[in-house]
Amino acid sequence: MRDVAIIGAGQAGLQLALGLQASGYGVTLVSDRTPEQLLAGRIMSTQALFHDACTTERQQGLNFWEAACPPIEGIALSVPHPELPGQKALAFSARLDRPAYSVDQRLKFAGWLREFQSRGGHVMLENADIQTAERLSSAHDLTLIAAGKGELGQLFERDVERSPYSAPQRHLALAYLKNVAPRPDHSAVSFNLIPGVGEVFLLPGLTVAENGGTQPYENVLIEAVPGGPLDVFAGVSGPQQHLALMKDLLRQFLPWEYGRVQHAELTDAQATLTGRVTPGVRRPVATLPSGREVLGLGDTLVLNDPLTGQGAGSAAKAAAIYLERILWHGDRPFDRAWMTGTFDEYWSYARFVTDWTNALLGPPPPHVLDVLGAAQTRPGVAHAFVNAFNHPPQFFPWLGDPQEAAQFVAQHSVAQSASA
Template identity: 35%
Template sequence: MSIGVVGSGISGLQLALCLQQLSVPVTVYSEHDIDGLKTGRPRNFPARFGRTQQRERELGVFDWDFADAQVRHWAVTAHPGEGEPPLRFLAALRPPSSVVDFRIYLPHLLSAYVDRGGELITGEHAPENLTARHDLLVVANGSRSVRRLFPADPDRSPYTTPQRVLCAGIYHGITEEVPHSLDIHFLPGAGEILRLPFFSPAGRADVLAFEAVPGGPLEAVCHVDAGADPAGFRRRVLDLVAEYAPGLRERVDTRAFTLTGPGELAQGAITPVVRRGWARLDDGTCALAIGDAWITNDPLTAQGANLGSHTAFTLAGLLADTKAPYDEAFCRAASARLWEHARHVVEWSNAFLQPPPPHVAGLLGRAAADRRIADAFVSRFNDPVAMWRTLSSPEGVAAFVADCETAAPAPVGAQGG
């Protein structure tokens, strides 16, 4: 029995490390070697919640248990609409999330896999050329060359165009009102502005991100060539923050505000999509999709890395418990099992891209008035199944609020700032 894992993102590497622990033979095929994963532009800015960190501890690869790599509070500002005052609350995230640049994180995981005797083969590899070596291929690489194996599933992919255009960079020169906190501003019709502490190759810094509704007032900055016109780009960023998040703008030191280095910026657009979970190759070998090869969610709910980790562990257990064959029946059943969890993440992430329904808007209002509700709401990002159970219906919100109100007395000064 032998498994080939194509891709060296969080899904592929956690799967490989878990299979190692379970004594299942596995080979990782990575476009880059360990040093190559440390270079290049930032591609994403993942937040790994408590359950993902626990899985990393079980793998022996969690190495960032310090304050500069943590988010401990969320400062949420929701702008209801024209002429209405914004809702604001500060909430404790328990346990804290871990915010580590993947150019640090992924080489660490790949090094652990290799140091433990794992086989790594670098370069570009088409899955069709690897089948002779393995009983099953698991594709965790979302590149165009492998996406053709896994066409979009229209029943699970309600969007055919990007719902947000992204512009996110790593900056110096932003201070925090509350240490180790994330700021998020929900702007109806415009999108979202986020600031979060981030442990980057330059050390502790801050990510400032615009998630722009296409055609809205935040979108233009997402298309500015920061390398060709750094001063113009910087000016547009500061002007937008001043207009839409003035409290955040007050914490920007104009003299120190700059990207941490050339190219420390990610711009682009993502169309949320769920692809078919498996494919049968010409020689009869099957390929199973996970990670970016299977599901692409908008990053607004910060679930991508966490879904990838959960999927990797679940699949590793299925592989270890199955003696073979890894045929179409296995792949179909495995993909269905993985979807039992993933669908909650997908449905929640897709719903968050639309204006909040009344019951969700009401929940934010309750959070602004009661710290117990605020803390529980933010901490539920660690449990997407429970979160979607809460947000998907008025009954879910009512039950959640009732649980919060009976759990403990409201703390003094319950309202957030």
């Protein structure tokens, strides 16, 4: 039996820890919070897992909340008209082939941490630092860092070629709401793109309830271009002012969404969050002062803006890839070559997520607008675009190439005609 240490108890760290534990590995997991503290704490993200990422949880039997969670059945994209207030310049929607799900990470991480402990897993409760990593690496065959903030994240060198941004491209404001009116037709991620101003997302999910159980809710995420008219949350004094500001912005910019949230309330006293993310990629292996090497995992190495809703799903896929490679490696040493190869396998997928997300942080080029325009009248194009959220490599090569974009539209138009 081999011993593995994982610093960080988020989506990637917990999922990998539980997978290794189930395969007979000795696992030490470092968490900075107990399950009770997680459940009582502030919301952490606007997570969504599309089908392929959900599959990684199902394969490990970790989809504890799926039956109770409202499904996300599609994606709807809208662009407000710049000259006609209250009207849309562009709009389309399509169903996902298989639903996505959004489970409040307070609920999921607390449940998974309890599961790990109930199976006999060793949990260290502390704010890990370099000394923690030194102690663990000296006593384990492999040490992974799945906590990207603080000095542990800084151990990993920034990959300049893969990191075009040195500052946050959006300022974020998030709230979890109850009593939100449902969308007509089917549930969806409502993706509202306001050129030059930012983006607003609404999506259903499952969160904690005051009685200790669960309840459905709606994520509302505002991604504000810094200094723009959505960037108004810096001086917010409390949760109710946060909610009032959100409602007022939706009333001004997206009245069709305001109609859904005008009577909404916060799910709990910890249901608001503001923040910002500097997107970037780090090199996968770090050397501790002792000379021992550790491997990064999840957003320690690949951190994208939440714009495309891929953060939790990418972490789940990273955990699945790392688990498979650790199991296949047997009793051979976890040397730098193996560590680099493991990350490279993950990067062969994650690079598409990074390129797609970084592209959307800038103004959409004409060929991308052409695809979105075609999606309004050609259901085949809308269906292909929406379902690429489940597998972002499908956005390429057309996302970056006008000729490929034209072929993409033509291909799906032909497919649509043939099916008709």
